[in-house]
Amino acid sequence: MSTQKKLKPTVCTATPAIVTIAATAALAAVTAIGIAPRVASASETMTQDVSVLIENVSQMAIQGTGIPAFIVSSAPTAGGQPGVSKAPYDQYLQFTSVVPNGETRTIQAQLSSPLPTGVAVRLATSAPSGTGEVGVAQHEGAGASGALLSTTPVDLITGIATGFTGDGSTDGVLLDYALEMTGDVGQMTTGDYLAEVTFTMAAASAP
Amino acid sequence: MTLCPWRVWWLSVWLCLNPAKATVSVMGSLDRHFVVAPGEAAEGEVWFHNTHDRPVIVTASLADYRQLPDRDQWPAAPSHPRSLAPFIRFAPVEQRVPANTRARVAFKIAWPDPAPGGAAEPSLTGTYWAALMIQPQPLESPEAIEEDRALYIRERFQTAVRLAATLPTPATSELVFAQAQWQRADASSGATGQLDLVLTNAGQRLLDLTLDGEWVALSGVSLARHALGRVQIYPGGHRRVRWPLKHPVKRVREGLVVATPTPRMLSAERFGARFVLDGEASIGP
Numbered sequence: 213m214s215t216q217k218k219l220k221p222t223v224c225t226a227t228p229a230i231v232t233i234a235a236t237a238a239l240a241a242v243t244a245i246g247i248a249p250r251v252a253s254a255s256e257t258m259t260q261d262v263s264v265l266i267e268n269v270s271q272m273a274i275q276g277t278g279i280p281a282f283i284v285s286s287a288p289t290a291g292g293q294p295g296v297s298k299a300p301y302d303q304y305l306q307f308t309s310v311v312p313n314g315e316t317r318t319i320q321a322q323l324s325s326p327l328p329t330g331v332a333v334r335l336a337t338s339a340p341s342g343t344g345e346v347g348v349a350q351h352e353g354a355g356a357s358g359a360l361l362s363t364t365p366v367d368l369i370t371g372i373a374t375g376f377t378g379d380g381s382t383d384g385v386l387l388d389y390a391l392e393m394t395g396d397v398g399q400m401t402t403g404d405y406l407a408e409v410t411f412t413m414a415a416a417s418a419p
Numbered sequence: 420m421t422l423c424p425w426r427v428w429w430l431s432v433w434l435c436l437n438p439a440k441a442t443v444s445v446m447g448s449l450d451r452h453f454v455v456a457p458g459e460a461a462e463g464e465v466w467f468h469n470t471h472d473r474p475v476i477v478t479a480s481l482a483d484y485r486q487l488p489d490r491d492q493w494p495a496a497p498s499h500p501r502s503l504a505p506f507i508r509f510a511p512v513e514q515r516v517p518a519n520t521r522a523r524v525a526f527k528i529a530w531p532d533p534a535p536g537g538a539a540e541p542s543l544t545g546t547y548w549a550a551l552m553i554q555p556q557p558l559e560s561p562e563a564i565e566e567d568r569a570l571y572i573r574e575r576f577q578t579a580v581r582l583a584a585t586l587p588t589p590a591t592s593e594l595v596f597a598q599a600q601w602q603r604a605d606a607s608s609g610a611t612g613q614l615d616l617v618l619t620n621a622g623q624r625l626l627d628l629t630l631d632g633e634w635v636a637l638s639g640v641s642l643a644r645h646a647l648g649r650v651q652i653y654p655g656g657h658r659r660v661r662w663p664l665k666h667p668v669k670r671v672r673e674g675l676v677v678a679t680p681t682p683r684m685l686s687a688e689r690f691g692a693r694f695v696l697d698g699e700a701s702i703g704p
Contacts, residue, residue: 267446267447268446268447268448268449269444269445269446270444270445270449270578271442271443271444271445271470272442272576273442273576274574279571279572279573280571280572281569281570281571281572282569282570283569283570284570299569308444312448314649315450317449318491320490320491324575327570328570331570333570333572364490364492365490365491365492365493366490367490389572391570404569404570404571405569405570405571406570406571406572406573407570407571407572407573408572408573408574408575409572409573409574409575410554410574410575410576410577411574411575411576411577412493412552412576412577412578412579413445413449413576413577413578413579414449414491414550414578414579414581415448415449415450415579415581417450417486417491417650417651417652417658418648418650418651418658418659
């Protein structure tokens with residue numbers, strides 16, 4: 213557990229500067245390597261250029277079985293809180309990322325629209341695994357300890373550079389949703405609901 | 420608690436009806452900057468690749484990008500006075516992308532026609548920005564859900580391509596070290612603590628900076644230098660930067676932070692701050 217202490221007068225300076233942002237081309241991570249081998253031969257010399265193009269790539273998907281679904285139903289005993297059943301599912305967020313040197317990416321999650329009154333959804337993940345720099349989970353653990361989803365995005369995975377999770381059935385970041393009742397449970401009504409979670413991949417703007 | 424068998428069966432049927440989640444691979448930088456003079460325009464393209472064996476519908480839309488100290492938000496555009504959305508035109512808004520095919524969205528950033536004499540509108544100065552959201556959707560999407568008293572979660576994906584344009588006309592660049600707080604670290608972390616900094620862009624132009632920190636001992640000798648990474652802060656935006664310290668606090672007198680413009684910024688002028696550790700902060704863990 214960390215403690216916070218205020219620092220004594222922070223001496224800050226901010227130097228005004230006239231700055232112009234230089235234009236950058238769309239293909240930021242294009243690397244061309246030209247190889248021109250010299251052959252020390254008295255008879256014949258052949259030169260061949262080999263160029264390599266590494267594209268800037270952002271790709272993600274979900275692999276797995278089942279769909280996240282919850283049913284609010286009878287309490288274990290009369291007078292108890294309604295029970296929450298969870299459909300069996302096993303879903304992994306998978307991604308591939310190739311970035312320019314020094315850049316990283318973030319994957320966020322948010323709801324497209326608010327949930328029905330009285331319930332809330334949390335999302336936790338496993339730590340990312342894979343090859344290369346696949347980032348750090350910001351809400352690692354079981355669903356109940358995960359990030360509370362809302363229409364405001366939350367960071368799920370940060371610090372993704374060049375790396376990939378793998379595309380096998382259990383590769384990537386395990387997604388674990390949990391449904392919980394809120395203090396407004398008295399306004400909860402019966403019905404079927406579809407909640408849409410949007411995962412956004414974006415360039416990070418800080419280390 | 421798990422679902423009863425018939426519900427599991429029904430969910431399996433629903434899953435079969437529900438096509439695989441649509442995704443595309445977006446090519447190219449997710450962070451693009453342009454210098455656009457009054458009366459001029461910048462054009463670009465966002466390419467993406469449907470790597471699947473079935474077609475998808477890809478929609479493009481504009482959102483704003485807002486920087487809070489610890490997270491980014493994407494409110495609907497235009498949501499602030501420096502939104503670039505009113506100056507971006509893009510097409511197509513929606514397209515069907517066949518399997519294993521690449522497609523693109525073309526965009527154009529153009530300021531309003533300049534006033535006579537070539538000047539931009541008086542109110543336009545500095546940097547404006549927004550994000551082009553690329554969102555794939557499956558061709559079929561069964562929305563009907565049987566009466567089951569359930570809450571289902573459907574997942575969607577989108578990729579945000581940040582677009583920023585700066586006018587080369589006079590504007591201010593100003594970095595404010597808005598907050599500095601010492602956080603003592605866990606004993607197990609190996610660090611003594613860390614300095615949490617919140618940086619704010621109080622100017623009119625995007626700041627694209629490389630940060631370096633230096634801990635200085637009571638004797639005035641440099642103890643350690645740290646590359647703190649690169650930050651991009653849009654006007655009015657905030658970024659949190661954490662700077663670890665592994666030396667005993669009692670030996671440290673101050674920390675210096677220098678923010679150097681990246682090559683993206685034409686000016687080489689730097690920003691700096693000095694943080695003095697007082698007696699309270701010098702109490703060791």
